[in-house]
Amino acid sequence: MQALGLDVAKPPFLDGKKQFSAEEANQSRCITKVRWVVEVTNCRIKQFKYFANTIENSSLIYLESDLSIVCALINSYEPPMAASKLEDSEVSQKIMKLLHQKNRIQLLLEKNNLIKGTSQWDTINHDEIMDCFPIMSKEDVGDLTFG
Template sequence: MENMNELIQPGDVLIVDRGFMDVSEMLDDLGIQAEMPKILPKGQKQFTTEEADASRLVTKIRWVVESINGRLKQWKYLQNVVSNTQIPYIGDNVKLIGALCNKYKPPFSTGEKDNDQNLGCKNEGTVQEKNDLQERVAREGLHRRICSWKKIDADDSLPCFPMLSEEDLRNITVGVYQFKLAKSYTQEHLNDESEFTIMINSDLANI
């Protein structure tokens, strides 16, 4: 750990998960900047917009690491706990598995540096944007207003809702991270009949 600073360049930021919380102070003492997803303080019901955006940015960056880990764990050797007897060999074995993945698996990166750079800038930009909807809800007291909601279906859709292409959705969600989670998000909201219920309210304009 004492030699870690030799691996860190000025301006580097370590993106870590919550398991590093216990060593966060030590990293600070070493002058190493580390970012991890936020943890909701006790008694606080939800993150502020700024906290949620910052935490989401860290998660998006870590998603790349978790994707790589997931690919490595497709190999039986790394699927379960590795025995201590493998300690002398595990480094070389992981390198070998990584080389095979690089050779025969499709790359995670598009290889388009400019697009990746633009995506990173867009991610940073969204963190600094204010939440206009939240401000309107608070300003007009909409969270305390009793409204009439109705369920819609294909025959009773929203005529004013924009038709979005896959490219539009990728731009809105800033990459593929939310796309990958969309299936599990949808399943969480299915009812017992496997229906996805959408409720609308037409009393409030532009919401």
């Protein structure tokens, strides 16, 4: 794939850790943001019975032409997965800018020695915290959760 000029990226694995580092989590989100197009395309191809099952070795000589036909049918009769939007470029620039950002909450917890092996939960009255709880729009929540 690299010989074709494609950058092959795969998300990191936990490998026994409880959670990703901030950089690993950001990298995983970035890959997922791009990879969904590949997964949707694979799903569309697998809607054809021939490609939904294991293909026998004897049929491999026809694979390229069969795949070309299926992709031509999809391109001709299926709607686009997503139309390009003006903000796509802004979103991609923001993702790349935030890719190596540290987890500020993690840093704060480490700095104040607040990371413990077990957590102890306290019951709180929601009326006491409602005044300081931020009011967020859908866009604010999207920025917070997806970057």
